[in-house]
Amino acid sequence: MLVIRFGWSFEGFTVTNVIYSSIAGVEIPKFVNTVTPQYKPKFDELLVELKEAEEKSLKESERLEKEIAEVQELKQKISTMTADEYFEKHPELKKKFDDEIRNDYWGY
Numbered sequence: 001m002l003v004i005r006f007g008w009s010f011e012g013f014t015v016t017n018v019i020y021s022s023i024a025g026v027e028i029p030k031f032v033n034t035v036t037p038q039y040k041p042k043f044d045e046l047l048v049e050l051k052e053a054e055e056k057s058l059k060e061s062e063r064l065e066k067e068i069a070e071v072q073e074l075k076q077k078i079s080t081m082t083a084d085e086y087f088e089k090h091p092e093l094k095k096k097f098d099d100e101i102r103n104d105y106w107g108y
Contacts, residue, residue: 077085087094100106 074081074089087097
């Protein structure tokens with residue numbers, strides 16, 4: 001009669017014992033992170049810069065949106081706008097033109 005067992009034997013030597021002892025002898029090294037601590041301060045600085053750049057970008061976006069709205073309004077009114085209405089919105093140009101006229105400078 002043939003008996004099949006898990007593992008075979010040569011005078012006390014079994015395959016299962018060898019496999020078990022091989023597996024038990026494997027040591028998995030523990031990972032020690034030595035890289036991240038070096039870069040954490042740099043990363044934190046970048047995050048601060050990112051927040052500042054984001055705030056600056058949002059302010060600039062708001063300014064540009066206002067400027068676009070002004071230009072669109074000006075574009076709609078330009079065909080019927082008088083010089084006085086334009087100078088009301090841009091007093092620095094009125095001052096410039098008045099200075100040029102007062103100094104007898106007519107653009108040539």
